[in-house]
Amino acid sequence: MEQIKRGTLFGVGVGPGDPELMTLKAVRTLERCPVIAAPRTASGETLALNIAAQAADLAGKEILPLSFTMARDPAQRREAHREAARLLCEKLDQGLDVAVVNLGDLSIYSTWSYLMALIKPLGYAIVMVPGVPSFCAVAARLGISLVEQNEPLHLSSGHGDLDTLLDLPGTKVLMKSGSQLPGVLTVLEKRGLLEHSAMVRSCGLAEEAVCQPLTQFDPAKHAGYFSTVIVKEEKP
Numbered sequence: 001m002e003q004i005k006r007g008t009l010f011g012v013g014v015g016p017g018d019p020e021l022m023t024l025k026a027v028r029t030l031e032r033c034p035v036i037a038a039p040r041t042a043s044g045e046t047l048a049l050n051i052a053a054q055a056a057d058l059a060g061k062e063i064l065p066l067s068f069t070m071a072r073d074p075a076q077r078r079e080a081h082r083e084a085a086r087l088l089c090e091k092l093d094q095g096l097d098v099a100v101v102n103l104g105d106l107s108i109y110s111t112w113s114y115l116m117a118l119i120k121p122l123g124y125a126i127v128m129v130p131g132v133p134s135f136c137a138v139a140a141r142l143g144i145s146l147v148e149q150n151e152p153l154h155l156s157s158g159h160g161d162l163d164t165l166l167d168l169p170g171t172k173v174l175m176k177s178g179s180q181l182p183g184v185l186t187v188l189e190k191r192g193l194l195e196h197s198a199m200v201r202s203c204g205l206a207e208e209a210v211c212q213p214l215t216q217f218d219p220a221k222h223a224g225y226f227s228t229v230i231v232k233e234e235k236p
Contacts, residue, residue, distance in 0.1 A: 007035075007092040009124055010099040011112040012052070013131020016226075017103075017204025019054035021132045029129050030056040033099040035091050037064040037084075039111050048101040064091065064098070068111060085118040092124055105133045109157055109175060135173045138200040138228045142212055147171050151233065162187050166231065174229040181223055188214060188231065196234050201227045 010029050015021035030036060030052055038049035046065065052058065066084040069076050091098050102112040106128050120126055135155070139146045147153045152170035156162075159180060165172055166187070177184055177199075188194050198212035201224040211222045214229070 004093070004095040006124060007094070007096040007098060009088060009092055009119060009126045010097065010129060011106045011116065011126070012099050012101050012129045013105045013110075014048050014051045014055075014101050014103060015132040015204070016134035016137040017051060017202060017208070018137070019051050021137060021204065022052070022055040023129070023131065026052075026129050026131060027056045029127075030058065030061075030099050030101070033061070033097045035062045035064055035096050035098040037066050037088060037091075037098055037100040039084075039100075039102070040065040040067050042067075042069065048103050051103075052101045062096075064088075066100070081114045081118060085115055088115065088119060089122065089124070102131070103134075105131045108133055108155070134203055134226070135175060135228050135230070137203045138230060141200050141203055141208075141210060142198050142230065144198070144230070144232070146173070146230070166191060166193070170233055172231040174231070176225060177227045177229050179225070181217075181219075181227060181229075184229060185214065185217060193231055193234070197229060197231045199227055199229045203228065 010033060012026050012029050014026060036049065036058060038046040040046050064087060066087065067080060069080045071077060088098055100112055100115065102110050104110065106112045116126060147170060154165060154168050154170060154172045156165050156172065156174050157176055162184060174184060188197055194214040197214040199214060199222060201209040201222055209222050211217050
């Protein structure tokens with residue numbers, strides 16, 4: 001009996017929220033794969049899939065939900081990743097190509113990275129399709145450049161040592177800063193950096209909110225998980 005050739009696993013970055021920011025390659029990849037795997041929150045939301053469906057024709061596709069958890073327990077998170085990887089491998093072993101949709105870009109604080117780390121060592125063919133990073137879309141929304149000439153750019157998940165980060169030269173980007181915003185604002189105010197900082201919540205989505213500069217921050221309008229803060233270096 002002829003052995004079924006394994007399918008290829010595609011990771012597809014769908015950008016930060018605006019479906020028009022999806023690349024042609026992302027759209028074409030989704031339209032050629034018979035199975036679309038979509039990360040799903042505990043509440044059942046599939047944000048990356050919702051974005052993709054506005055740009056690509058997903059009619060007739062098999063949708064494979066992947067459930068993840070935001071639990072603080074690393075063991076629970078690892079178990080969710082292992083279960084998602086198992087479901088993906090099951091489809092790949094049937095000879096089906098599978099595309100996993102992921103917010104933003106695949107290489108930046110992504111759920112995809114955990115799945116790839118589990119599946120790649122098993123010998124499956126894997127292709128990554130990059131997406132527009134959220135902080136690039138945020139800079140465009142704010143109408144600012146991120147860096148110029150020899151300035152460095154520093155990325156943080158918003159959960160690290162903020163004081164150490166702010167001591168570095170150049171522009172700082174704090175991604176997914178929602179739960180950390182009170183502490184971030186306190187440190188920025190203490191350092192006199194609120195005037196040099198701006199934020200966009202849910203860039204490209206219906207609930208998008210812009211706060212520029214951060215001295216205008218209003219928790220009722222601007223707080224949210226998908227909040228990206230950009231801190232520019234004060235120029236002499």
